Amino acid sequence: MNINIKKYLIITLLIFLIVNCTGNDSTYSVEVTNPLDSERIDEFVIINFDQLKITQAQQVNNLTVKNGETFIPSQLTDTDNDGTIDGVAVVLNFKPSESILLEINLNSPEKSKDDFIKRTYAEIAIKKSAEFKDGKYIGGNYENINNVKVPYNHIDHDNLFKYEGPGWESDKVGYRFYLDWRNAVDIFGKKTTDMVLQNVGVQALDQISEASYHSMSDWGADILKVGNSLGIGSVGMLDKGKVIMVSKTDSITCTVAENGIIKSDIRTRYYGWEVGNKKYNIQTDFSITAGSRLTFTEIQIDNEADNILTGIVKHENANLIKQESSIENDWSYLATFGEQTLFNDNLGMVIFYKNSELLEITEDEYSYIIVLKARNQKASYYFGAAWEKEKNGITGEKDFVSYLNETIQKLNNPIKLSYK
Structure with missing residues (x-):
């Protein structure tokens, strides 16, 4: 086999592995539950990076959050007011006693904050x-x-x-x-x-x-x-x-x-x-x-x-x-x-x-x-x-x-x- 072709195949395989590993490491799930037997509208929820085991070394620049197949408004936030981004905030509507499973994807280009209304x-x-x-x-x-x-x-x-x-x-x-x-x-x-x-x-x-x-x-x-x-x-x-x-x-x-x-x-x-x-x-x-x-x-x-x-x-x-x-x-x-x-x-x-x-x-x-x-x-x-x-x-x-x-x-x- 041609040496150049071998190099190409090796590089392609490495890229495939890196992309897939990174993708697996940057997807997280959180279940959020309304403990009340009444609905809650525009409930502000903060998800801490340390609870997700996300470290500063991962350099989170942006992320997306999904409720099922639907992207929801989210933003990176400073949870303890020390000037460092260390969490993500979302706003959710809950039915009485409802649990919602959220999927968080780090550094995802899929959805921009410009797609949501600024509130x-x-x-x-x-x-x-x-x-x-x-x-x-x-x-x-x-x-x-x-x-x-x-x-x-x-x-x-x-x-x-x-x-x-x-x-x-x-x-x-x-x-x-x-x-x-x-x-x-x-x-x-x-x-x-x-x-x-x-x-x-x-x-x-x-x-x-x-x-x-x-x-x-x-x-x-x-x-x-x-x-x-x-x-x-x-x-x-x-x-x-x-x-x-x-x-x-x-x-x-x-x-x-x-x-x-x-x-x-x-x-x-x-x-x-x-x-x-x-x-x-x-x-x-x-x-x-x-x-x-x-x-x-x-x-x-x-x-x-x-x-x-x-x-x-x-x-x-x-x-x-x-x-x-x-x-x-x-x-x-x-x-x-x-x-x-x-x-x-x-x-x-x-x-x-x-x-x-x-x-x-x-x-x-x-x-x-x-x-x-x-x-x-x-x-x-x-x-x-x-x-x-x-x-x-x-x-x-x-x-x-x-x-x-x-x-x-x-x-x-x-x-x-x-x-x-």
């Missing part, structure tokens, strides 16, 4: 080519960036950031927080399931008399009056009985950690946060998932912090709704409902917290306050808003309480995963 979004937009004059950035245009170190001279209402800080949204609702000394979270009520924030606040206050998002538009508006309160879900600490917001810091960085089709995340690091006679370094992650009103807040803090607090702004026309803590269930909630928007619409706001982390529930002049333990220098909670004018929105308090109780049931009975 979450996050951004930071900063003024470029602007003149800094009399404490404000004049002229120029807003451009999206992935991360920023906040300038030392930045103050509120100086036009540096589009709508004053980062924003994130799902197909239900949007949020922003003020990336300045106020550091409070605000709500964008949405009338549409489309992603809208990329087009919101593009004209700075030096160009118009009032921000456009303060007026009702086809997409919705900024609907919450925050004032001196915790807004919804803002981060702080209780010191000598007083709420201390993350206001005085040495420096701040802010990053769009994820901007995916089913999950988006804003990560902010505050260095030298001053509380009393101590300073802390703190990282916050605000993430939102497809089909959800909730922002999951994950906090990491150093220097033996003894508490982290959050809360909800008080409004005169809103009723307080409180679920008593229970040793049987880990999650509870504190909520309000009533005509508490800038447009006198019905709005429900809620904080879901873990009973095992709760120190106390209290209040001050401006806010209802939930004080949590910083166990192992970490804390977490969900906050959410339900506006009556969202598409198929919740219009009454009774339906809002039903939504809260359904959500609590899901939090206390998470989806079960079985790795095959």
Whole structure:
């Protein structure tokens, strides 16, 4: 036999073996089960690579997930907020007590994320080519960036950031927080399931008399009056009985950690946060998932912090709704409902917290306050808003309480995963 033909056959055989071995090693199965006797829509599920025995050496650049023969939306994700991709997230609909077998294929070119509808979004937009004059950035245009170190001279209402800080949204609702000394979270009520924030606040206050998002538009508006309160879900600490917001810091960085089709995340690091006679370094992650009103807040803090607090702004026309803590269930909630928007619409706001982390529930002049333990220098909670004018929105308090109780049931009975 010709030597060249032998070489060709050997190389072909090696390629065949490599491809087939790689294919076998890069296909995984996971069974996901709904433990409740009720359906679950848009359930966000994270599958950890370490449970699949996938190592960093395998260099996962993309993957596909199938439910039977159907590709489903998925995205690579950072499960522990350390900046490293270490899992895959999916969104699933479950029938009562249903089990679904998922097939995961690594580095598969078969299906692109562009084939699925984008249902979450996050951004930071900063003024470029602007003149800094009399404490404000004049002229120029807003451009999206992935991360920023906040300038030392930045103050509120100086036009540096589009709508004053980062924003994130799902197909239900949007949020922003003020990336300045106020550091409070605000709500964008949405009338549409489309992603809208990329087009919101593009004209700075030096160009118009009032921000456009303060007026009702086809997409919705900024609907919450925050004032001196915790807004919804803002981060702080209780010191000598007083709420201390993350206001005085040495420096701040802010990053769009994820901007995916089913999950988006804003990560902010505050260095030298001053509380009393101590300073802390703190990282916050605000993430939102497809089909959800909730922002999951994950906090990491150093220097033996003894508490982290959050809360909800008080409004005169809103009723307080409180679920008593229970040793049987880990999650509870504190909520309000009533005509508490800038447009006198019905709005429900809620904080879901873990009973095992709760120190106390209290209040001050401006806010209802939930004080949590910083166990192992970490804390977490969900906050959410339900506006009556969202598409198929919740219009009454009774339906809002039903939504809260359904959500609590899901939090206390998470989806079960079985790795095959």
